[in-house]
Amino acid sequence: MKKNFITIAYNQDTQHCESKEFSSIQESADYFKTFETSAQPNYVPVCIYNLNTNTILDISDYYVNKETELHRIVKHCLAEK
Numbered sequence: 001m002k003k004n005f006i007t008i009a010y011n012q013d014t015q016h017c018e019s020k021e022f023s024s025i026q027e028s029a030d031y032f033k034t035f036e037t038s039a040q041p042n043y044v045p046v047c048i049y050n051l052n053t054n055t056i057l058d059i060s061d062y063y064v065n066k067e068t069e070l071h072r073i074v075k076h077c078l079a080e081k
Helices: 025-037 067-079
Strands: 005-011 016-022 044-050 055-059
Touching (some): 016 067, 025 044, 025 055, 055 067
Antiparallel strands (some): 044 055
16 A cells, blocks of 8 residues: 655754654554654654645644744655655
8 A cells, every 4th residue: 555644753953854654644643643752752743744645734733833844844854755
């Protein structure tokens, strides 16, 4: 099954992205919700992105109303793929 959904997290100190691809929006959403309690210190969940439609589907509360920063991070993270 093709993996169309990507969950993106970002470390502001190191400007490094962590991302994981999923085949369903539900898997991606579940991972997104649990990321804050995962073993990745200093990483903040950013969003869920649909690779098929090039759309941001869900934005973390931290990045709401930070449109410019959000798009910069998404562009940076997708360029690493």
